[in-house]
Amino acid sequence: MSQAQISLGAFLMGSGHHLAAWRHPQAPSGALGLAHFRRLAQTAERGLFDAIFFADNLALLGSNELAAHTTHGEVLDPLMLLATLASSTERIGLISTVSTSYNDPYLLARRFASLDHLSGGRAGWNLVTSATDQEAQNFGLDQHFEHADRYSRAEEFIDVARGLWDSFADDAFLRDKVSGRYFDPQQLRTLEHRGEHYRVRGPLNQPRSPQGHPVLVQAGSSEPGKVLAARTAEVVFTAQQTLEGAREFYVDLKGRLAEHGREPDELKIMPGISPVLGRTQDEAEDLYAQLQELIEPQLGLALLSGMAGGLDLSRYPLDGPLPELPPSNAMKSRQALFIDLARRENLTLRQLYLRVAGARGHCTLVGGPKQIADHLEAWFSAGAADGFNIMPPLLPSGLDSFVELVVPELQKRGLYRREYRGSTLRDHLGLRRPERR
Known part of the structure; x- marks a missing residue:
């Protein structure tokens, strides 16, 4: 039996995840354009990452005065960015955060299916429910939905999206020039959804996408978040500070799958890790001190x-x-x-x-490549993680260092791939392609 291997996502954020990253001399100056993100995506693909991942929010967060000292005013639409990066990469998965609170199920299902088609089966959707009143106020509301209500909306939203992705059977499109029939109408199903929050007729006006459904990702760790994840998620990003806490979360969430007829390997749990990396421990600690002093x-x-x-x-x-x-x-x-x-x-x-400040509650590690690899191996071997969402504190140098130093160390230990063996995000993660429901 081959040795189990770690999954890795590259969580990319402008000049880096550290609150003060943009002030560091190594950080890029000025607007972060396509060349910057193309370089990051190609570096992650060179490092054989499963996917790159972008978060999102729908407001300029904080007061204008406080925001003026952050990069909050420089957030691109991640789905548009990933659609562009699809043409600059070949294998790496493309995961975008999009909120169910302030979007429409039909439009969102169509956009992710389009990304899956255009990328050859590399799309993933990180479903969030938004978090702030500032976001609500950009959509005609005074306050954000209550926690239970927004998860109720998310439960229905994801069911509608999955139903739309199954509008056509995989073999519905005949494209028969002789008969003049483009698709078989018997292989088309109209959704006709009527629910508490949404009314959607369907069908989606696209063929079933290469992955069947884009990979479904979630990051909520509250009780309603875990309920939704156990039923629908295929990857969960989570913030965990200790091995014990990570293992407890892992066992809890995996243990909920059986009641939904799911197996443990149908869900990958990937805690966030922010590695402050140097060639030596002293070099890493110097970099960390530089960043901390800028807060x-x-x-x-x-x-x-x-x-x-x-x-x-x-x-x-x-x-x-x-x-x-x-x-x-x-x-x-x-x-x-x-x-x-x-x-x-x-x-x-x-x-x-x-x-x-380095990772907003995710685990921050400071050390050389062996120390970082030791930590990843310990959590993986202890059944606390299937992989990790890597959050470089400073970009692009933090991602460069991880690919050049930590990836070879993981490969040497037999914990990480030496080549891609498939072409889709599901292939990389070892997830099955869903049957049409």
């Missing part, structure tokens, strides 16, 4: 406040403890992670924002 306290507090149910943490002493927080209608699981970290390690507000 402005008001930005660190704003980052925490965004996870704190809207509580203005600037009113509290920087070197005092994290106060009691009101329940959040936004990122419930991430708020719980921050609170647990602060209480477990007795961190002050300053210490807490310094801990999370």
Whole structure:
């Protein structure tokens, strides 16, 4: 039996995931154009990553004054960006975040099916439910949907999308020039969905895509998020700080699959990892110190406040403890992670924002290639992860270093592929192609 291997996604974000990455001398200056993202995508493909992944939000987050010190005003539409990058790459998967809260099921199903066709079967959809009132206010609402309501909408949204992707049978398109029949109408099914939130007639006006359905990805770790993931997700991105916490999440979520008639290998769990990487431990620590020194306290507090149910943490002493927080209608699981970290390690507000500024609650590693590979192997071998979503703190150098230093170390240990053996994202992840329902 061949040795199980780690899956890797490259989570790409402008100049890097660290809050202050854009201020570092190695960061690209000015607008981040196509050449920058093309280079990142091609580097990840050279590193044989399963996929590149872009997050998204639908508002300029924070006050204008605070946002002016961040890269929040420079967020491209990830689905458009990936459609462009499809022509610059050949094998690597293309995963885009798109919200169910402020989109239409028919249009979204059509856009992802189009990306799957145009890329030869490499599309993936990271389903999110949005998180902020600022996003709601761009769509005619005063406040964001309540947490339970937005997951209710997401449950129905994904069912509609999957039904639309199954509009045509795989062999429906005859394209018979002699008979004049382009497709067999007996192989077409009209959805006729009438639900609590959506009314969609269908069918989708496209053939069934190369993967059948684009790969379905989710990142919610709240209870409703895990319920939705157990029923529908094929990949889950999650933020975990400890091996014990990651394994507990892994066992919990995998254990929920059977009630939906699913097997454990039908879902890949990939925690986020932000590797601050150097050729040596000292070199990595120097880079980390440089980045940490560039964090402005008001930005660190704003980052925490965004996870704190809207509580203005600037009113509290920087070197005092994290106060009691009101329940959040936004990122419930991430708020719980921050609170647990602060209480477990007795961190002050300053210490807490310094801990999370590199990856917003995901695990930050500082070390050389062997140390980073040791960590990935330990979590993978302990049944805490099927792979990892790599979040370079500084781009493009952080991704370059990972491909040049960590990938060969993982290959040497037999934990990572030496070549792509398929052409679709499902091939890379070892996921089956769904049958038409």
